[in-house]
Amino acid sequence: MPALEVRGLSYAYGSMKVLDGVDFHVDEGEIVTLIGPNGAGKTTLLNVVARSLRLREGTVLLRGEDTGRCSQADMVRRGLLLVPEGRQVFGALSVEDNLLLGRYVRRREGRAGADLDRVYRLFPRLRERSRQLAGTLSGGEQQMLAIGRAMMGAPRVMLLDEPSLGLSPQMVERIMDALSQLRDQGVTIVLVEQNAFAALRLADRGYLLQTGRIVGSGSSENLAHDPTVRHVYLGSATDEGGDDAGSAPPGES
């Protein structure tokens, strides 16, 4: 039974349809990447699966269970954690407070020490900066923090939205390495990336999303050599963006 299965998911902003009947699944312990150009609907897809946006049409199953009536908090409680685009850390709070808020849904489950320790083992840099305000961290450190915060929620499935955006190649390497360690710890991972070739190196399988539809899928090996993928990525160039701070949340004062 897949850890996460999405069937016929559609989404529109007003009359603009951005997702049109998307189907994909991720098996337990897999890393699956959703690649696609700008505007393909990748971020919307993750936000609907995580219920940051409302699920209006389609089905999302977690280990075979329908989640149609779940709120965003319910999804977090069921172990589906989103690491959003642009990190979205709590800039005015310390690193450690950010991590503790990641444990919000599990606040009655005893002490946080062991959870913090697990994050700090994976990202020793965060331990060094635990008292620092999250807003003062570098882009890469904020990405570590965003992943660490999701780890505090005891994820079974982690959705990551463009974790490599705006990071140096070395930092991308470290983040990807952390993701593969997380997988070894039993976390199922869905990775949305524009940096398709970095994502395909890490992932077991991938889907190619274009203008709201899945237009291709297969093993990472096959996708990396797929003519459509090569056309999409080599034809329209990879847009890496340059926003290293990237913490400005949408619609915040």
Next chain:
Amino acid sequence: MNVLQDVFTALSVGSVYGVVGAGYVIVHRITGMVNFAQGDLAMAGAFGAVVAASALPTGAAMVAGAVVGGIAGLLLYVLAVHPLRNQGLLVQTIVTLAAAIVLRSLAQLVFGTKPYALDPLTAGRPIQIAGASLPLQALWLVGIMALLYVALTAFFDRTMTGRAMSACAINRYAAGVVGINVVGMAALAFTISGAITGLIGAVQVPLGFATADFGLALGLKGFIAAILGGFDRIGLAMVGGVLVGFVESFAASTISTSYQEVIVFGLLLVLLVARPGGLTRLRVSERV
């Protein structure tokens, strides 16, 4: 003119404005909107206490005022603000103006236009200091404001629910991502804000009476207090409230009581133009 008397008056009315200002700040921090029915929530609390006082001792009646204010705040959120969640903050803010008119009109229908009084919490003659008199109820007002400051600060900094609300204030989207029920927190913010406003509205009745329309001016003065505090800090809004109290009471004694409101609201205009970000130099970039 007795300066000390003006100071006493300033502190006592200023505490009321300060708590109402804190009510604005709590709602604004967590939801991003301004609740213009804030003053009328104080009025609801005051009349809640007046009604409850027919059956309960004064202290309990004032607590009842807080409960009424809290319920009114919650209903305001559930019935008016939340249903408009997809219309944006501006529409949600405008509906609070409508709610304020509805509350005021309801109060007028039920209670008429005459003023209502309550017994003070502590019976006794005002304290006389150097020719100025300080009613005991004024001490209660200042004390309750101080107590609310300590309690609210502890709540937002120390409890998990309070921290979750603060997280909504910093980044609502991210708060949702970690599994905080953002709608529940907004409802809680309206409830807490209504409760503290209702309480202070009730406690000021022995000094200032309760009338169906006193919420309008009170709400505007609390709004000035909140602006003075940068609309972000409970403590600063309370300080802002006391400042408004000082302006008002000194304007009344040195210029004219008939112009005191004009001067206070003139201050609002000046503030909105000159320092819309509050008296402190905190900028958004320093907060984030």
